[in-house]
Amino acid sequence: MRTFLFLxxxxxxxxxxxxxxxxxxxxxxxxxxxxxxxxxxxxxGILFHNGKYFWFGEHKVEGKKGNQAWxxxxxxxxxxxxxxxxxxxxxxxxxxxxSEITAGCVIERPKVIYNKKTGKFVMWFHLELKGQGYKAxxxxxxxxxxxxxxxxxxxxxxxxxxxWPVNYNGELISKKxxxxxxxxSDEWIQAVKDGLFVHRDFEKxxxxxxxxxxxxxxxxxxxxxxxxxxxxxxxxxxxxDYTGFTGKYIRVLPTGHxxxxxxxxxxxxxxxxxxxxxxxxxxxxxxxxxxSVMGNWxxxxxxxxxxxxxxxxHAQSTYILPVEGKKNAFIFMADRWNPENAIDGRYxxxxxxxxxxxxxxxxxxxxxxxxxxxKK
Numbered sequence: 001m002r003t004f005l006f007l008x009x010x011x012x013x014x015x016x017x018x019x020x021x022x023x024x025x026x027x028x029x030x031x032x033x034x035x036x037x038x039x040x041x042x043x044x045g046i047l048f049h050n051g052k053y054f055w056f057g058e059h060k061v062e063g064k065k066g067n068q069a070w071x072x073x074x075x076x077x078x079x080x081x082x083x084x085x086x087x088x089x090x091x092x093x094x095x096x097x098x099s100e101i102t103a104g105c106v107i108e109r110p111k112v113i114y115n116k117k118t119g120k121f122v123m124w125f126h127l128e129l130k131g132q133g134y135k136a137x138x139x140x141x142x143x144x145x146x147x148x149x150x151x152x153x154x155x156x157x158x159x160x161x162x163x164w165p166v167n168y169n170g171e172l173i174s175k176k177x178x179x180x181x182x183x184x185s186d187e188w189i190q191a192v193k194d195g196l197f198v199h200r201d202f203e204k205x206x207x208x209x210x211x212x213x214x215x216x217x218x219x220x221x222x223x224x225x226x227x228x229x230x231x232x233x234x235x236x237x238x239x240x241d242y243t244g245f246t247g248k249y250i251r252v253l254p255t256g257h258x259x260x261x262x263x264x265x266x267x268x269x270x271x272x273x274x275x276x277x278x279x280x281x282x283x284x285x286x287x288x289x290x291x292s293v294m295g296n297w298x299x300x301x302x303x304x305x306x307x308x309x310x311x312x313x314h315a316q317s318t319y320i321l322p323v324e325g326k327k328n329a330f331i332f333m334a335d336r337w338n339p340e341n342a343i344d345g346r347y348x349x350x351x352x353x354x355x356x357x358x359x360x361x362x363x364x365x366x367x368x369x370x371x372x373x374x375k376k
Contacts, residue, residue, distance in 0.1 A: 022082040024367050027313070027348045028336060033076060034085045041074045042335055042345045045111035045212065045319040047121070047147060053078045053324075054147045056090060056110045056123065066342025068130075069093050069107035073123065075148050081323070081331075081370065090149030091123060091142050100156045101140065104130040109318060111213040112147070113221055115242045121147050122242040124223060126211050127156045137207035139225060141243050154243060158205025159223070159236050163247040166294070168195060175199070193254045197228035206234060206249075210259040212319060213238075214293065217265075222293055226259040227251075230277050233258050235293060252297045258286060263293075264320040264330055267358055270295075273303055273317045273332065280339040282311040287360065304362045313364050315348040328354075329373035332362050 031039045041057025048054075059074040060066040075090035091110070093103045101107065106128035114121055120143045127140040138158055142151035164173055172195050181188040181196075188196075201207060211225035221238040223245070228234075233256070236249035252258070258274040265271070270290045276283040287303040290296060304312055315334035323329035330352035338344045351372050352360045365372075 023080075024369050025082060025349050026367050027350060027365070028346045031084075031347055034083070037086070038344075039076060039084055039347070040343065041076055042337075042342070043109040043318050044333070045109075046321045046333070047112045047114065048322075048324050049114055049121075049147050051079070052147075053081055054087070054112065055084060056112050058108060058110065059089065060342035060345060062341055062343050064340060064342070067106070067339060069101070069105050070103050073107065073110045073125070073151070077148070081321075087148040090144070091125075091151040091153075094153075099153075100127065100129060100138075101153055102130050106130075106134070107140070108209075109211055111211070111319070113213050113215055113242060114147075116219070118241050120145065120241070121151070123151050124211065124213055126209050126225070134209065137209050137227075139208040139211055139223065143243065157245075158201065159208050159225070159234070159245050160247055160249050161203060161205035163249070164202075165195075165198065165234075165249055165251045167250045167296075168198070189255055192228065192231055195251075195254075197231070198251070201228075208234070210261065212261050212263060214263045216293055220293075222263075224261045224263055224272070226261070226277075228254070230259055231255050231257055233261060233274070233297075237294070248294070250294050253288070253299065256286075256299070258288075260317045262317045262320045262333070264322065264352075266328060266330070266354070266360065269358070271320075271360055272297065273320065273360075275312065275316045280337045282314045282316060282336075284310045285312040285317060285362070289359075300359060303360055306363050308364065313348055313350075313362075320352065323370065323373060326370070326373045329370075330360075 040059050041055050044057025055076045059071040072089045072093050073091040075087040076084040078084045094101050108126040110125040112123045123142045127138045129136045138156040140156040142153045144151040177191050207227045208225040214222045221242045223236045232254045233252035237246045257277045260275040263272045272288040274286045284302045287300045288297045315336045317334050319333040321331040332350045334348040336346040
């Protein structure tokens, strides 16, 4: 009888613990949803709509094969950013083996934005075709009538086919490159800076891997992605309905080897946090700044401070989240990848702080609350 009562009490208190609302962020720890299951939304982004946050991310499965898309994009909702309700799969892979989004493809870094003109929710993501590794370097787009989906796949493209970057001069457009340049030689690096891969991919469209989305104050939306074999970032303007490219795009820091872009605006400056390219292994984050989205971006410094700053606290950026209702409050969202068991990837959320120069910085905090933004 005592054993039975003990079991009942254990179940009761376990259930009560799940039902208790969380008020703090604990970076790197298991983050249970309303069902007590670790949130499965990796490489994700957040949409705020009608008083609620929606978190979209890669649905992983156990083991190494978990880094391929076998399910789709998972969605969670929250009113306070700490408690999350499982809303199910917002965007599903296809059972059609001929589909570009067939099960076993690669779907990474999904981001969703809302188009006020069309009333549609628009999702973009990095797409690699099944069995082709990272060769395709495409970006896919899907739309829905509701934030939680279902999202209907429209197309996958290599952006801006047949179009030159707006910050690319006439001399470079007509430039001829020597054949058989040795990779990483001084001549090869200079050729890449001058647009070797832009020329190579001009007809079919540019590469698009790690990506993010950003809506500026005027409602214009931008697609930010690693391009040119991950050596150069591209920022491309989206059409008014957010489902295509206008053909206006820029190259950012050619040969800088930046990926995992996350963009936000503070004090009339645009900041972007990126990472280097070291596969699944963490590296030092980079902070870039510009006076406009399509302007001249410059490298500032590593935004991380303190212990493990050179490894971005063993994580990689995915999104910068503006906190609704709080002025100049931003959350740095990052992933601590686990390539051996993808489903166990952890989330590193930290408050973005600002130094006396007005530049953002990140420091590790074991546990924190949104009230940290009230102490400015």
